[in-house]
Each structure stands twice: as structure tokens, then as C-alpha cells.
Amino acid sequence: MNPDSSPQAAFGARLRKSRQAHNWKQDDLSALMGFSSGHISAVETGRKMPTLRFSRSADAAFKTAGTVDTFERAWRELRLGTMLEGFPEYLGLEAHAVEIRLFEIGIIPGLLQTPAYARALAEGDVRRGTITPEQAAERVSVLADRQATLVRARPPTMLVVMDESCIRRPVGGAEVMKEQLQRLMEFTALPNTMLQIAPYNIGERRSFNLPINLLTLPDRSMVAYAESQVQGHLDREPTFVLSALSAYHQLQAESLSQTASVDMIHQV
Template sequence: MGSYMVNRKELKPDSSPQAAYGARLREMRERRGWTQSDLATALECSSQHVSAVETARKSPTLPFSRRVDAALGLAGTTDSFEREWREIRHGSLLEGFAEYVAHEGRAAEVRLYEIGIIPGLLQTPEYAQVLAESAVTRGAITPEQASERVAFLAERQAILGRPMMFVVMDESCIRRPVGGPKVMGRQLDRLVECAGDPRTVLQVAPYAIGERRTFDLPVNVLTMPDRSVVSYAESQAQGHLDRDTTSVLPMLTAYHQLQAEALCQAESVAMIQEVRKGTL
């Protein structure tokens, strides 16, 4: 018992995000009267692994966090360990984005609007890598954060539960060259492929719509399985997640108005293919 108490005293939740994660895991486990072995059995891992995470000797992983949430009944809640893991892994992301991504993975419908760059969920790995490396060159992020950003995007693309996806891109997204002709060519090919997926509606909002463009910043709007709506918008410095229906619904209306002004999917694909010819 004396050794156990010494180990407990060695926990310093304020020393790092991983330590805070471990301390909360121990607290939640003990609140249920479980030993490390009890939790390990539920997680299908060793008690040594549970101990290592609780004492921050090992960092938690996404699969581990999801198993913890399932075992403790926290899946999909604001107290989930998956959410805490994302905040640890992606602390360099804008405020609200990690929470948005948790919603994104469960959404029934995803609506995206982007200006200047291809929407993340449709980016090729090469395109995403070029953007991340550019941010490192500018000193905006570290090389480690760049690697994290690219890995996180791949993760989002992989776990997205194949909802219906509506994408409107400003014409600047396809005309702004990123990474040279080879990278850009593959990216444009990827867009055409996405347009062929029956679960994706892809449109280009041409420069010609002028003042009828309803958004000046990128916007994400999610429709959840219960038909509630969530929006996420960001500026250069901050992101904002909004779950208030009274403010999100007007954004949904503006999105529909933008879709009405944008080119239809066939015309959008034709424009993308025309731009693609210039990358050959």
C-alpha cells in the first residue's frame, strides 16, 4: 500500500496534457471501484499498459481512448477521452476545431465551402504536405506540427463515416497552383473522382457570381443524425464552433443560396478538367 501511495503522489496532472489525461483516467477508474486489472480486461490490454498511461510514461492513442470511452460510457460526450486525446495531439489547431472534428465523424450530412485551397477532406496527401511544408517555411508551425497536421487530415478522411457531402469551392481553389503541375494535376484528378461518388455533390462558385457569393470565409455546416445542425467557421486567428440552431440555420440558408449561384456539378467538373489541361 505504501508503494501505491507513493505512486499516487508522483502523479502531477499539471505537468503535461498526458499527465492530466492519466490522472483523470485513474480518477474515473477508481470512482467505479475498478483496479488497473479490471480496466485492462475491459480494454483488452495489460494492466502494465494502463499503469503506464495513468503515470504518463506512455502516451494514449486514439484506439485506446475509444476503448476507454466504451468501457466508461463516455463515447460521444464532452467528457470523452477521445476528445481529450484529440486536444493533446492537435493542440496547435485552432480553438473549436478538435470538437468540430468529433462531430464531423458522426455527421449524416457535411456541407463545406472553401476559398483559395481545396477543402481538407478532398485533399491528396501530396497537396496537404505542400501546404504544411509552406507553413513551416513561413515559421507559422514547427516541422513536428506539420507532420501532425498531415497525419490528422489523413485520419479525418479515414474515419469520416461516409455521409452525404456537399462541397462548394470558390473558383480560386482550383486555379491557385499548389505544389507545381504534378501535385496540382493529381489533386484536380482527385476532385473529378470525388464528383463521381454518388454521396458527393461538388460545385464550383465561379468568380462571375461577384457580390452574390454569400460567404467571405470558409464555412463547414454539419447535419447530425438527429437532424440538429452544427457550424464551424474560422478566420486566420481563431475558429468558432456553433451549435445554436437560431444562428446556424441562417448559415444553412446562405449555403443553399450559394449552391443556387454556383455551377452545377457537370459544369463544375468541366471547369476542373479545363484547368487540369493547364497542368499537363
């Protein structure tokens, strides 16, 4: 197996190399890790994706936990490998942000998606052949982890503006959309949130033509993340970030109030 053929192949090749360096058979490693020798063989040959538990067990067996080059780190890089450039770094910042501002076009923002809605989007990508079923499942799992980081003792303030297309575009069928729109209304009832719809009729006054995320970090610094269909970009440069923040404020002023936005969601 060529370790350069994919991140999954590289992980398997490293596992085998580490095992052979200790003169262990797969049965020996199996006893140390608590996984069957067949499972270890499948990971080594790239036939099975490693999991977080598997990676941590490998670190315990090879005594690499706490080092700079752990199997867990390799697993996380493998897990995020299908994501756009800049997005893995953005996720690390998002998990610690004290304020999150989102603007989205066409689909409900990921942090507000229900599992069924997220799966429908991922399955659409599978049908188009852009990702594998395994990558689709991983994408939904990553989203669930992102949402879980927001459920903490002091959750971040979340300000969300969605283009009207987000709630008008049907995804996954009527029942999935009904559940998703109900989730949006539950979101508006939280004490740390605000949701606004940017209606179609604001026309050219809509200040963004692409989705954008703005994070305020604990030290009050800000970062912006924007992406196209094929590329993501994380920006810390103050001039750009402050310009984006100003445009976001203008967008909020043009958008419906939260009360009017909830009324529109009810109508849909």
C-alpha cells in the same frame, strides 16, 4: 521539467508521477508497457511525443482505461492542441454527421485533399515558422483520420462549393495539383456527393466571405463551424445556423452546376 510549460510536458510529468506513485523504476514500467526504458524516459522528459499505442499501454499498466482521466484522453488533447478553438469538438460531430456542407476559399477543403497536397500546405506552415515539423506531421495524420471516418457502410451526403481560387491556386507544384484535381473529379463520381465551383464572375453575389462548414447530425439538428486565420467558432444556435443554410442555398444557386464545374477542373 515544468508541467505547465506545454501539454507535452504535462503528459510526461503525469507519466513520471504515476510511475513513482507505484514505486516503479522505468525498467519496471518498460516491462509492463512493452516500450524501452529509454523511450519512457524520453516521453517523461518531453523529448519524445507519446503515441496512441503508448498512451493505451500506459492506461493498461496503470489500470486507468475506462476512467474519465485516461492517458489516451490526455494524448488526444495533446494531439489536437495546435488546432483552432472549437475545431476538436467539430471533428467529433463531423465523424457522425449524415450530411456535410462545405464552402472553401483559396485551398481545397481538407476532406477532399490528397496526402501530397495536405503535406505541401503543412510544410508551408513549417517554413513560415508557425508550426513545428512534428505538428505538421500530426496535422496530416488528423486529416487522414477525418477522411477515414467518411468511408463507412452509410457515408454522409457531401455537398461542396469551392471558390474558383481553390482550383486556380497552385499548391505543391504541377504534379501535386494534377493529382489533386483528379481526386476532385473522382469525388464527383460518387453517388453521395456534389461539387460546385463558385466562379469569380459571380462577384458580390457570393454569399460567404469566409469558409464555413454545416453539419446535419443523425437527430436532424444542425451545427455550423466557421473560422478565421486565428479563431474557430462552433455554433448551434438555430437562428444563425438556419441563416447560414439559407445563404448556402443561395450560393449553390449562383455557382456552376457539377457538370460545368467538372469542365472547369478539366480546363485547369
